[in-house]
Amino acid sequence: MLGQSGASKAGAVTVATTEHTGMSVEYWADRALERIIHVAPDSQSIIKEQAEAYRERIRAVLVHYIRQAIKSDRTTLYNLFIQQGESDMAEILRKL
Numbered sequence: 001m002l003g004q005s006g007a008s009k010a011g012a013v014t015v016a017t018t019e020h021t022g023m024s025v026e027y028w029a030d031r032a033l034e035r036i037i038h039v040a041p042d043s044q045s046i047i048k049e050q051a052e053a054y055r056e057r058i059r060a061v062l063v064h065y066i067r068q069a070i071k072s073d074r075t076t077l078y079n080l081f082i083q084q085g086e087s088d089m090a091e092i093l094r095k096l
Contacts, residue, residue, distance in 0.1 A: 025070070029062040 016023065037058060039051040074093055081090035 025063050025066045029059050
């Protein structure tokens, strides 16, 4: 975002790494939640409790559907490998 002086302003940057794997479903669900729901630390306790409970329910829904999307994509890739005669690659993918 550009300020009035034309200088660029950036938010906080967080770096996360893994070794020999991609980021987990839970990682991506948490990143989505950061964009969807923000609970102000100075909120009234009852509102904060309700918001946190809602946040956890939304997280569970996100985790479920992200996992379903991954399974669906793997099914598509599995079938493409089979169609191309790459049954060994298809089996590796199926076992993930």
